[in-house]
Amino acid sequence: xxxxxxxxxxxxxxxxxxxxxxxxxxxxxxxxxxxxxxxxxxxxxxxxxxxxxxxxxxxxxxxxxxxxxxxxxxxxxxxxxxxxxxxxxxxxxxxxxxxxxxxxxxxxxxxxxxxxxxxxxxxxxxxxxxxxxxxxxxxxxxxxxxxxxxxxxxxxxxxxxxxxxxxxxxxxxxxxxxxxxxxxxxxxxxxxxxxxxxxxxxxxxxxxxxxxxxxxxxxxxxxxxxxxxxxxxxxxxxxxxxxxxxxxxxxxxxxxxxxxxxxxxxxxxxxxxxxxxxxxxxxxxxxxxxxxxxxxxxxxxxxxxxxxxxxxxxxxxxxxxxxxxxxxxxxxxxxxxxxxxxxxxxxxxxxxxxxxxxxxxxxxxxxxxxxxxxxxxxxxxxxxxxxxxxxxxxxxxxxxxxxxxxxxxxxxxxxxxxxxxx
Ligand SMILES: *Cc1c(COP(=O)(O)O)cnc(C)c1O
Numbered sequence: 001x002x003x004x005x006x007x008x009x010x011x012x013x014x015x016x017x018x019x020x021x022x023x024x025x026x027x028x029x030x031x032x033x034x035x036x037x038x039x040x041x042x043x044x045x046x047x048x049x050x051x052x053x054x055x056x057x058x059x060x061x062x063x064x065x066x067x068x069x070x071x072x073x074x075x076x077x078x079x080x081x082x083x084x085x086x087x088x089x090x091x092x093x094x095x096x097x098x099x100x101x102x103x104x105x106x107x108x109x110x111x112x113x114x115x116x117x118x119x120x121x122x123x124x125x126x127x128x129x130x131x132x133x134x135x136x137x138x139x140x141x142x143x144x145x146x147x148x149x150x151x152x153x154x155x156x157x158x159x160x161x162x163x164x165x166x167x168x169x170x171x172x173x174x175x176x177x178x179x180x181x182x183x184x185x186x187x188x189x190x191x192x193x194x195x196x197x198x199x200x201x202x203x204x205x206x207x208x209x210x211x212x213x214x215x216x217x218x219x220x221x222x223x224x225x226x227x228x229x230x231x232x233x234x235x236x237x238x239x240x241x242x243x244x245x246x247x248x249x250x251x252x253x254x255x256x257x258x259x260x261x262x263x264x265x266x267x268x269x270x271x272x273x274x275x276x277x278x279x280x281x282x283x284x285x286x287x288x289x290x291x292x293x294x295x296x297x298x299x300x301x302x303x304x305x306x307x308x309x310x311x312x313x314x315x316x317x318x319x320x321x322x323x324x325x326x327x328x329x330x331x332x333x334x335x336x337x338x339x340x341x342x343x344x345x346x347x348x349x350x351x352x353x354x355x356x357x358x359x360x361x362x363x364x365x366x367x368x369x370x371x372x373x374x375x376x377x378x379x380x381x382x383x384x385x386x387x388x389x390x391x392x393x394x395x396x397x398x399x400x401x402x403x404x405x406x407x408x409x410x411x412x413x414x415x416x417x418x419x420x421x422x
Pocket of ligand 1: 113114115116117119142143144145204208209237238239240264265274
């Protein structure tokens with residue numbers, strides 16, 4: 001038994017499933033997780049000393065790769081000044097300025113500790129501000145583990161929500177209306193039957209949690225128009241896309257201004273941070289300016305702010321288009337490789353993200369994502385990990401490429417894929 005297996009066995013005794021977040025357990029891909037000892041640039045090294053090219057990127061935050069020098073130094077020097085004060089510090093203002101300057105739709109921003117907190121708080125704000133209870137979300141979009149978001153469609157009736165997990169009372173998701181991603185007509189129908197009760201539409205502007213699914217042309221603009229017509233707020237969950245699909249997020253890339261934006265992942269540079277922001281009138285409804293309560297003992301934590309500032313200051317200077325071109329070229333080569341093998345794949349890609357769907361049909365929503373062969377993905381995941389390439393341990397996730405990934409990393413990945421038998 002190697003050290004990773006021993007640690008996992010011990011962890012399972014005192015941590016549910018041996019992990020602090022379920023997908024890490026690798027159950028969907030039929031193997032045990034590997035414990036990581038350290039990461040540097042585009043690679044991680046296991047506790048057994050095995051090195052992997054890392055396409056997980058901590059699920060999104062590490063666009064600069066692991067232990068990026070200025071991020072590491074900023075966190076170390078913040079620690080020397082003290083870990084937390086529970087009183088304002090200057091770096092909270094600096095990170096807020098970076099966010100507000102990057103996102104034109106955001107006049108004011110509130111820091112929280114995770115993406116989950118960001119979306120929960122944005123939804124509470126939308127409900128409090130509009131005085132309405134209902135909201136629309138899309139099947140296959142993930143907005144963290146807040147109760148109201150954990151709904152799935154019941155027996156094909158898209159408008160009836162049932163809780164997606166025990167522990168969420170049906171009443172809590174009774175106001176969660178579901179529509180298929182990229183299906184504007186379904187959203188229009190929900191608005192015509194429930195319009196006056198709909199506080200908000202929340203959407204991943206590029207879906208990253210059913211595998212990568214880009215928005216169809218006109219989808220986001222259509223949502224913007226429907227929200228305007230019905231007095232509802234449009235919430236972009238940019239926890240993945242913020243500072244990834246462009247420095248100005250998906251809203252900058254597609255030119256659509258949401259009313260509220262949820263952020264996380266990259267803005268913490270690997271430390272636990274989330275944020276939500278929007279226009280001044282709405283954000284001033286948040287306590288203590290307004291009545292809508294939201295708080296956090298460690299919100300705006302100095303270490304996390306330092307990591308976020310160092311990350312955004314570096315990203316501001318980076319060439320996103322060049323990275324996207326390299327990822328695009330790599331995905332084309334990977335697609336060709338599978339075509340030559342006669343294995344049907346569809347590689348969905350956008351910016352520095354991609355998902356390999358074992359499917360001959362394009363993937364446009366959760367139904368088509370689920371139609372892909374996830375058993376084949378599981379075999380692919382294990383094959384690649386055995387060959388030094390660490391992908392996301394589920395068919396419904398997105399590979400995250402960083403600015404550190406080299407051509408040698410891409411070639412090693414193609415090399416490993418070449419010996420995959422299907
Ligand atoms: C990861 C993620 C969240 C939740 O963020 P946590 O920091 O894990 O709570 C919310 N929305 C999206 C789109 C995400 O990808």
